[in-house]
Amino acid sequence: MRLLAAFFVALFASASALATDGNAGRGEEIYTRCLACHALAHNRVGPRHCGLFGRKAGSVPNYAYSSAMKKYGVTWNEETLARFIENPLRTVPGTKMGYAGVKDRQERADLIAYLKQATADPKLCE
Numbered sequence: 001m002r003l004l005a006a007f008f009v010a011l012f013a014s015a016s017a018l019a020t021d022g023n024a025g026r027g028e029e030i031y032t033r034c035l036a037c038h039a040l041a042h043n044r045v046g047p048r049h050c051g052l053f054g055r056k057a058g059s060v061p062n063y064a065y066s067s068a069m070k071k072y073g074v075t076w077n078e079e080t081l082a083r084f085i086e087n088p089l090r091t092v093p094g095t096k097m098g099y100a101g102v103k104d105r106q107e108r109a110d111l112i113a114y115l116k117q118a119t120a121d122p123k124l125c126e
């Protein structure tokens with residue numbers, strides 16, 4: 001009985017880790033979807049992603065944001081990014097990011113783990 005309980009504790013622990021921990025390697029593959037419009041180091045159809053964490057939404061110089069994004073007011077972190085990326089058009093009505101979003105929770109976690117590393121990597125962001 002005690003063994004069985006330990007088994008379920010272990011099972012639950014690994015399941016919850018799966019739901020929250022991102023795998024940056026898998027995230028890099030998911031980021032190829034974003035590369036249709038974004039680059040890490042420079043503005044394209046969408047704004048550059050380098051320096052994303054800790055930056056205010058709509059604040060990259062020389063990028064023409066929608067007024068919706070300029071007014072959005074959040075600072076990008078794991079939580080605000082997850083909310084935006086899940087459903088950009090619902091989270092920021094009027095955004096010009098015409099992309100349906102990443103619906104899978106694990107994919108979002110992987111993507112954010114990658115973004116966290118890559119957007120702060122001096123080799124990728126000079």
Ligand code: HEC
Pocket residue numbers: 031033034035036037038045046047056057058059060064065066067068069070076081084085094095096097098099101102111
């Ligand atoms: C179809 C083109 C397109 C795709 C694909 C796309 N984006 Fe965007 N993204 C944009 C545009 C355009 C904006 C500017 C939005 C605005 O001003 O309303 C933007 C804005 C953003 C912002 C806000 C940045 C800031 O400086 O405030 C984030 C974060 C973002 N995108 C992340 C992503 C991620 C992650 C993906 C891939 C899952 C992605 N985008 C895919 C076009 C795209």
